[in-house]
Amino acid sequence: MPQTIHFQYTVPGDDFTRAGEASSSVKKALKKIGINPEVIRKVAIAMYEGEINMVIHAGGGSIDVDITPDEVRMVLVDHGPGIANIDLAMQEGWSTAPDDVRSLGFGAGMGLPNMKKCSDDMTVESVVGQGTTVRMTVLCH
Amino acid sequence: MSQFFHSVTLDRDLCRGCINCIKRCPTEAIRVRDGKAKILSDRCIDCGECIRVCPHHAKKPLFDPLSIMDQYQYRVALPAPALYGQFNNLDDPDLILNALLGMGFDDVFEVARAAEIVSDATRKLMSEGLLTRPVISSACPTVTRLIRVRFPDLIENILPLLPPVEIAARMAKKAAMEKTGLPAEAIGAIFISPCPAKVTAVKMPLGTRQSYIDGVVAIRDVYPPMLHFMKEVKEPRELSSAGRMGLGWGSSGGEAAALLNDRYLAADGIENVIKVLEDLEDEKLGDLDFVELNACSGGCVGGVLTVENPYIAKAKLKRIRKYLPVSCNRVGDAIPRYAKFDTDIQYEPVLQLDENITVAMEKLSEIETIANAFKGLDCGACGAPSCRALAEDVVRGYGSPDDCVFLLRDRMKTLADSIAQLEHHIPKQFNDPFGDSQK
Ligand SMILES: Nc1ncnc2c1ncn2[C@@H]1O[C@H](COP(=O)(O)OP(=O)(O)OP(=O)(O)O)[C@@H](O)[C@H]1O
Ligand SMILES: [Mg+2]
Numbered sequence: 150m151p152q153t154i155h156f157q158y159t160v161p162g163d164d165f166t167r168a169g170e171a172s173s174s175v176k177k178a179l180k181k182i183g184i185n186p187e188v189i190r191k192v193a194i195a196m197y198e199g200e201i202n203m204v205i206h207a208g209g210g211s212i213d214v215d216i217t218p219d220e221v222r223m224v225l226v227d228h229g230p231g232i233a234n235i236d237l238a239m240q241e242g243w244s245t246a247p248d249d250v251r252s253l254g255f256g257a258g259m260g261l262p263n264m265k266k267c268s269d270d271m272t273v274e275s276v277v278g279q280g281t282t283v284r285m286t287v288l289c290h
Numbered sequence: 291m292s293q294f295f296h297s298v299t300l301d302r303d304l305c306r307g308c309i310n311c312i313k314r315c316p317t318e319a320i321r322v323r324d325g326k327a328k329i330l331s332d333r334c335i336d337c338g339e340c341i342r343v344c345p346h347h348a349k350k351p352l353f354d355p356l357s358i359m360d361q362y363q364y365r366v367a368l369p370a371p372a373l374y375g376q377f378n379n380l381d382d383p384d385l386i387l388n389a390l391l392g393m394g395f396d397d398v399f400e401v402a403r404a405a406e407i408v409s410d411a412t413r414k415l416m417s418e419g420l421l422t423r424p425v426i427s428s429a430c431p432t433v434t435r436l437i438r439v440r441f442p443d444l445i446e447n448i449l450p451l452l453p454p455v456e457i458a459a460r461m462a463k464k465a466a467m468e469k470t471g472l473p474a475e476a477i478g479a480i481f482i483s484p485c486p487a488k489v490t491a492v493k494m495p496l497g498t499r500q501s502y503i504d505g506v507v508a509i510r511d512v513y514p515p516m517l518h519f520m521k522e523v524k525e526p527r528e529l530s531s532a533g534r535m536g537l538g539w540g541s542s543g544g545e546a547a548a549l550l551n552d553r554y555l556a557a558d559g560i561e562n563v564i565k566v567l568e569d570l571e572d573e574k575l576g577d578l579d580f581v582e583l584n585a586c587s588g589g590c591v592g593g594v595l596t597v598e599n600p601y602i603a604k605a606k607l608k609r610i611r612k613y614l615p616v617s618c619n620r621v622g623d624a625i626p627r628y629a630k631f632d633t634d635i636q637y638e639p640v641l642q643l644d645e646n647i648t649v650a651m652e653k654l655s656e657i658e659t660i661a662n663a664f665k666g667l668d669c670g671a672c673g674a675p676s677c678r679a680l681a682e683d684v685v686r687g688y689g690s691p692d693d694c695v696f697l698l699r700d701r702m703k704t705l706a707d708s709i710a711q712l713e714h715h716i717p718k719q720f721n722d723p724f725g726d727s728q729k
Contacts, residue, residue: 165550166410169533169615177528197613252547252554253534253616254608 154182154216160200162209165250172196175214182216184289191267191287192221198260199225199283205246205255206230207281220269221287228280235273239265294331295493297352297486298341302326304348309670311340311349316560317439317641321683322673332640335435336487337560337585338594351486351594356512358505359394362478364470366462367395368455371402371532371540372484372590373509374610375603377520381610383537385520387529390482392519393512397469398529399462401481402536404454405429406619409535409548411451411629414621416549416579422446424555424570424578427545429453431491432585433563434635438496441567442637447581450631452497454539455481455488459502460628480505482512484540484593485586497631508595533618537611541604542589546582548617556582558589643685657681664694671695 156178158171176193184192196212203210207229215222232238239261246256265271268285275281307325312318319333320340327340327348341349359365367390374383387398408429415421428434428449437444451457459479466477481488483506492501538544542558555578557566563583569575586592588600596603621629643657644650661681672693674680683689691697 166406166533166535166617166620167615169613170618172613173615194613201616248552249550252543252552253538253550254547254612 152217154178156212156214156216158212158214160203160209160212162204162207165204168201168204169197171212172200179216179221184216184221188221188287188289192223195264195267195271195285195287196223196225198264199223199285201255202260203227203229205250210280217289219289221289223283223285223287225283225285226280227282231277231279231281232273232275233277235275239273294334295490296329296331296334297336297489298329298334298338299350299352300327300329301348301350304346306346306348307673308345309675310343310345312670312673312675314339314343315675316564317436318675318679320675321689322670332638333439335432335439335585336490337432337436338486339560341486341594351489351508353483353486353489353508353511353595354480354505356393356507356515358507359478359480362480362504363476364396364466364472365394365478365480366466367393367398367480367482368401368458368462368503369398369482370455370484370509370590371400371405371537371544371607372593372596372603373482373512373540374402374537375540375591375605375607376509376513376596376598377517377606380606381613382526383530383532383610383614384526384528385523386516388523388526389516389519390512391527391529392522393515395480397462397466399458399465399479400530400532400536401455401458402532402539403619404456404458404461405539405545406532406536406548406617407457407621407629408449408451408454409545409617410620411625412449412580413549413551414625415449415451416551421449424575424581425449426570427580427582428497428631429539429545430584430590431487431496432560433583434496435487435490436560436563436585437567438635439638439640440564441571442639443571444567445635445637447570448635450497451625451629452631453491455483455503456491456495456498456501457629459504463502478504480507482507482509484509484590484596486593486595487585496635497633499633509593510595510597513597531618533615534611535617536619537607537614540589540607541591541600542584543582544589546580549580551579553578554580554582556584558584558592559587560585643682653685656685660684660691663691663697665696667696669695 179189207227210227213224241262242258244256244258269288270286272284305326307322312320317333319330321328390398426447462479489506492503495501535548543556546554546556591603592600643653661678664677666677668676672680
């Protein structure tokens with residue numbers, strides 16, 4: 150058995166209805182491996198929120214997932230507008246989501262705070278005009 | 291005029307002939323005759339208001355018993371999105387779907403999947419500019435029936451796609467035939483429904499000649515056995531393949547939200563729906579692309595066959611769909627034929643007074659005259675919902691002004707007065723036994 154399983158996803162930015170597919174497929178894979186359900190829940194939520202953000206705010210991007218027996222690492226990279234004030238973006242309730250996705254229940258400004266809660270380690274690097282990279286790690290034990 | 295089937299029946303023994311249902315009916319389709327409620331079949335739109343309001347439970351929804359499953363060799367459950375909002379603390383739709391298998395279904399096909407197909411197809415049709423704006427959703431059978439009898443000008447605005455459950459039945463049957471090799475008749479596509487109007491939609495579909503749904507069972511009937519089987523599920527099979535959009539259809543606003551277009555309106559509750567349709571007819575609503583209408587308050591979660599309070603169900607639905615992919619089903623390059631209307635919806639002029647306009651106008655002024663003679667209390671004692679309705683019944687030939695208790699009282703008073711007057715004409719010796727002779 151390999152020590153690391155790697156998944157890579159391209160998240161299209163032109164079709165909002167596809168958002169969430171990547172995290173859904175990682176969730177299925179984790180179930181098959183038999184990872185602890187609580188860990189699956191955290192990974193699924195963290196990645197889902199990050200993936201949705203990429204589509205809503207950054208026009209898509211790519212996600213790399215590494216699964217080891219000890220941890221799940223996710224790296225989400227986009228080349229969108231970037232986040233000018235990361236501290237502000239991390240606050241609960243801060244949102245710039247457009248109206249058309251709000252009626253679907255997005256835009257509460259809870260995504261980044263939830264990602265923080267669900268991961269054991271999270272860093273956000275962002276350059277305005279160039280893009281955003283979010284790294285999250287969820288420990289398996 | 292075609293014969294109308296309806297999904298509401300009356301238990302004559304329980305009916306006391308009170309006025310609750312006649313007052314509440316949005317199309318004035320109920321009269322009390324000989325002490326019992328009577329539905330005017332051509333006017334009923336299956337909204338379920340009378341079922342909800344009857345304090346004696348005399349109005350009963352019609353649907354199939356769970357045993358309908360036994361009639362089919364291979365049975366596919368078609369769970370409505372509203373079903374997902376009925377359970378506590380649930381984050382995983384697969385538990386619900388696996389419980390349905392536990393109950394004896396051989397397979398499930400989520401109606402939410404077909405809902406996503408309708409959403410995708412609607413987005414396509416709207417972006418191609420092929421539809422009359424504002425587009426009115428076609429999913430609620432009560433709304434399409436209401437438009438058909440009361441708002442003929444809006445028929446062309448109805449989205450020409452079949453309701454999700456109908457599409458789901460078609461897709462499910464096709465898939466089951468391919469999988470099992472069984473003929474269509476051996477496969478039962480059974481809808482797990484929040485509302486009895488769907489029974490009518492199966493027996494008398496609008497927009498298509500024939501429905502592929504084989505049975506309509508009530509959410510409230512499957513709920514107790516499902517609770518049991520949900521506990522039994524250890525390793526749920528992966529069955530769920532609908533997303534946030536599809537499940538969202540279960541409550542008001544969900545269909546509209548899935549269009550990713552701000553210019554929409556979503557109204558629910560039959561009274562509100564009627565107001566919106568009236569404003570649409572008068573072109574009062576300005577620049578809208580889409581109008582979602584649900585006859586039940588809260589949307590399908592408010593159907594009379596559900597168990598949970600609609601607003602609580604809405605909150606639960608929100609929870610269970612929170613981390614689902616936005617959508618999992620799409621139409622591809624072309625909208626499949628089985629998703630489209632294959633017949634037009636025809637205006638049913640049941641409320642029109644006469645086919646001939648001159649005659650209709652005469653009747654209308656006659657109604658005015660008669661109605662003006664009534665007190666305007668709308669007491670309902672005559673068995674009609676309002677004084678105007680009674681006046682109309684009189685002109686249509688199925689009521690009499692004497693049905694009005696106040697007119698009757700006035701007539702009795704006049705009669706009593708004339709009797710009193712006549713009394714004066716009776717010779718005194720007969721009139722007063724203690725008269726002159728006693729002195
Ligand atoms: N990848 C990104 N690129 C650019 N901006 C982003 C990105 N991710 C988040 N943001 C900004 O940070 C804000 C807060 O994000 P967060 O996920 O917390 O809330 P939201 O996406 O607006 O709403 P919710 O996640 O509750 O649906 C966003 O509104 C957006 O302005
Ligand atoms: Mg977000």
